[in-house]
Amino acid sequence: MEVGSVLNFLENKNILITGATGFLAKIFLEKILRVQPNVKKFYLLLRANDAKSASQRLNNEILGKDLFRLLKEKMGANFNSLAAEKLTVVAGDISREDLGLKDANLREEMLSNLDVIINLAATTNFDERYDIALGLNTMGAKHVLNFAKQCTKLKIFVHVSTAYVSGERGGLILESPYQMGETLNGTTGLDIDNEARLTEEKLKELQAEEANEATITLAMKDFGIKRAKVHGWPNTYVFTKAMGEMLLEHLKENTNVIIVRPTIVTSTFKEPFSGWVEGIRTIDSLAVGYGKGKLTCFLGDLKATVDLIPADFVVNAIAVAMAAHANQRNENIPIYHVGSSVRNPIRYLELQDYGFNYFTNKPWIGKDGKPVKVGRVLILNNMASFRRYMTLRYLLVLKGLELVNTAFCQYFQGMYLDLNRKINFVFRLVELYRPYLFFKGIFDDINTERLRLAARESGSEIDVFYFDPKSINWEDYFMNVHIPGVVKYVFK
Numbered sequence: 001m002e003v004g005s006v007l008n009f010l011e012n013k014n015i016l017i018t019g020a021t022g023f024l025a026k027i028f029l030e031k032i033l034r035v036q037p038n039v040k041k042f043y044l045l046l047r048a049n050d051a052k053s054a055s056q057r058l059n060n061e062i063l064g065k066d067l068f069r070l071l072k073e074k075m076g077a078n079f080n081s082l083a084a085e086k087l088t089v090v091a092g093d094i095s096r097e098d099l100g101l102k103d104a105n106l107r108e109e110m111l112s113n114l115d116v117i118i119n120l121a122a123t124t125n126f127d128e129r130y131d132i133a134l135g136l137n138t139m140g141a142k143h144v145l146n147f148a149k150q151c152t153k154l155k156i157f158v159h160v161s162t163a164y165v166s167g168e169r170g171g172l173i174l175e176s177p178y179q180m181g182e183t184l185n186g187t188t189g190l191d192i193d194n195e196a197r198l199t200e201e202k203l204k205e206l207q208a209e210e211a212n213e214a215t216i217t218l219a220m221k222d223f224g225i226k227r228a229k230v231h232g233w234p235n236t237y238v239f240t241k242a243m244g245e246m247l248l249e250h251l252k253e254n255t256n257v258i259i260v261r262p263t264i265v266t267s268t269f270k271e272p273f274s275g276w277v278e279g280i281r282t283i284d285s286l287a288v289g290y291g292k293g294k295l296t297c298f299l300g301d302l303k304a305t306v307d308l309i310p311a312d313f314v315v316n317a318i319a320v321a322m323a324a325h326a327n328q329r330n331e332n333i334p335i336y337h338v339g340s341s342v343r344n345p346i347r348y349l350e351l352q353d354y355g356f357n358y359f360t361n362k363p364w365i366g367k368d369g370k371p372v373k374v375g376r377v378l379i380l381n382n383m384a385s386f387r388r389y390m391t392l393r394y395l396l397v398l399k400g401l402e403l404v405n406t407a408f409c410q411y412f413q414g415m416y417l418d419l420n421r422k423i424n425f426v427f428r429l430v431e432l433y434r435p436y437l438f439f440k441g442i443f444d445d446i447n448t449e450r451l452r453l454a455a456r457e458s459g460s461e462i463d464v465f466y467f468d469p470k471s472i473n474w475e476d477y478f479m480n481v482h483i484p485g486v487v488k489y490v491f492k
Contacts, residue, residue: 001324001450001451001454002324002454002458003320003323003324003451003454003455003458004323004458005461006319006322006323006461006464007035007036007461007464009322009323009326010036010038010039010319011036011038012038012039012040013039013040013115013116014040014041014042014043014110014113014115014116015032015039015041015042015043015114015115015116015117015118016042016043016045016110016114016116016118017029017042017043017044017118017120018092018117018119018120018121018144019094019120019121019122020044020045020046020058020062020089020120021046021057021061021062022121022122023265023278023279023311024120024160024262024265024311024314024315025044025118025120026062026065026278027067027268027276027311027312027315028118028318028319029042029044029062030067030068030071030272031271031272031312031315031319033071033082033086034070034071034074034272035464037082037086039086040086040115041086041087041088041113042086042087042088043088043090043110044058044062044087044089044090045090045092045094045099046058046061046090046091047091047092047093048091049091050091051089051091053091054089054090054091055089057089058087058089063083065278066276066489067272067276067278068272069273070272070273071272088106090110091103094119094121094136094140094143094144095132095135095136095139095143096143097146098143098146098147099143099144099147110151111147111150111151111152112152112153113153114153114154115153115154115155116154116155116156116157116158116322116326117144117147117148117151117154117158118158118160118318118322119141119144119158119159120160121136121140121144122136122137122140122160122241123136123137124162124237125237126235126236126237126432127221127225127235127236127432128221128236128237129217129220129221129224130199130202130220130221130240131199131200131203131220132220133224133237133239133240134195134196134224134240134243137240137243137244138195138240138241138243138247139196139247140244141159141244141245141247141248142244142247142248142251144157144159145157145247145251145252145255145257148255148257149253149255154255154256155256155327156256156257156258156322156325156326157255157256157257157258158257158258158259158260158318158321158322159244159248159257159258159259159260160259160260160318161241161244161259161260161261162237162238162241162262162263163261163262163263163307163337163339163443164238164241164263164436165178165238165241165242165245165261166184166238166441166443167184167232167233167234167238167242168184168234168435168441169184169441170439170440171440171441171442172441172442173337173441173442173443173444174444175261175335175336175444175445175446175447177245177249177259177332177333178245178246178249179246179249179250180192180246180247180249180250181246182246183231183232184233185231185232187231187232190231190243192243192246192247195227195243199220199223202219202220203216203220206219206220221236224236224239224240234432234434234435235432235435245333248333249332249333254329256325256326256327256328256329256330257333258321258322258325258333258334258335259333259335259336260314260317260318260321260336260338261335261336261337261338261443262309262314262338262339263307263308263309263337263338263339263340263443264281264282264283264306264307264308264309265309265310265314266281266283266284266308266309266310266482267310267311267481267482267485267486267489268311268312269310269311269312269477269481270310270312270466271312274485275482275484275485275488275489276311276485276489277311277482277486277489277490278489278490280490282436283306283308283351284490286351287355287483287486288490290355290359290377291355291359291363291364291372291374291483291487291491292364292372293364293372293373293374295377296378297377297378297379297380297389298348298352298377298378298379298380299380299383299386299430300348300379300381300437300438301348301381301437301438302347302348302349302352302379302381303347303348303349304347304348304437304438304439304440305341305346305347305439306346306347306348306351306439307339307340307341307345307442307443308339308346309338309339309340309469310472312466313338313466313469314338314467316464316465316466316467317336317338317448317451317467319465320451320465321334321336321451324451324454324455334447335447336447336451337443337444337445337447337448338445338448338467339443339445339469340469341441341442341443342442342443342444342445343449343468343469344469344470344472344474345442346474348437350474352376352377354474354475354478354479354483355374355478355483356374357479358478358479359372359483360374362487364491383434386430448467452468
């Protein structure tokens with residue numbers, strides 16, 4: 001494999017980014033505008049009713065973010081003219097055919113000019129409604145591919161998936177493509193068209209029953225988890241992402257496609273500055289709960305490896321892979337795992353220590369103005385111990401409250417229902433995250449390592465497009481970059 005200059009490749013290119021308001025999409029956009037301002041144009045696809053609301057989302061949810069601070073300082077008064085010249089916002093929806101484009105002239109402009117498509121649009125919610133997840137993560141991938149096939153000068157289509165399409169598999173997980181109908185548990189009969197039909201039938205059934213929106217939402221969430229487990233996946237998110245990959249492999253024909261599978265994406269390591277993060281990402285919910293004194297126990301295997309990768313590493317890997325594969329044709333889609341578990345592993349045990357040390361030295365100030373004192377949390381290393389803990393701490397209390405409520409003629413009904421709802425919510429969350437808290441897999445990254453070596457040998461801007469996890473000192477990163485970033489951008 002040869003990797004030429006990434007900066008040269010990007011010059012004068014027209015790039016479509018779907019899911020443009022997402023975390024990785026924004027970081028990719030900022031990076032390229034900063035290091036290669038001679039990129040021709042970005043088409044930014046985002047959900048909006050019309051061009052005006054799409055433009056508002058561009059300003060509020062993308063350019064208005066602190067992430068663009070460095071670029072604005074660098075460009076000064078020229079930033080607005082750069083944005084006006086380089087950015088075209090596109091109101092659309094990948095869950096619809098032809099990306100839901102309403103502007104025929106803009107559609108033709110894109111089909112004639114696009115060099116690169118990067119599909120970052122997805123729902124990453126583990127507990128998403130099945131109809132929504134299927135529309136975005138599965139059929140959305142197909143719709144973007146169909147659009148790519150119509151582009152007359154397209155050089156590459158990059159689809160960003162997740163390493164966890166592997167499900168709960170243990171051991172070394174290879175960078176292998178999914179074939180149509182493949183399952184994780186050996187079942188037969190996985191048919192994506194049939195999944196769409198079943199989903200439609202389920203919705204019609206609920207609507208015929210005149211179910212309210214909350215009931216429909218919960219039923220469709222449960223239906224997604226049920227369908228995922230039939231074929232061996234633990235949740236709707238990874239199941240629908242895996243089916244999206246199957247469609248790409250099956251339907252790509254002559255389209256030049258690569259798939260990038262990041263692991264758990266964390267705050268920026270270095271660029272545009274250290275520690276930028278947005279929203280409560282997977283492991284950050286633990287940091288927020290712990291720092292605020294609300295996390296009293298942890299369910300999981302502290303000796304298990306947790307595969308983390310900073311967001312700027314993912315973005316840089318996308319850029320290098322894109323340049324390396326432009327104008328190439330492969331029989332099977334090249335897959336790139338972008339993670340750390342092979343080359344620089346970290347365990348939950350280390351994360352626990354970093355959190356304790358950080359919040360002991362720099363405690364969060366609570367609403368009462370006093371510092372929140374943190375301690376060592378109770379470790380529950382299997383589901384049986386978690387159920388015992390919940391029974392002793394909450395379920396017996398709930399049972400007692402139920403008896404008191406009955407004796408007092410439903411006087412405590414509101415309190416009983418509230419506690420019952422919270423306990424059910426906790427059990428649902430635990431069931432969703434359990435596969436990852438006890439995850440035994442290690443993500444092989446031999447393709448990604450070959451990409452790194454090729455980039456290093458060609459000397460092609462490895463200091464600009466860095467993505468070697470061995471360069472990360474995890475203790476320094478968590479103590480001085482990630483946890484301070486979560487505190488600054490996520491804690492409320």
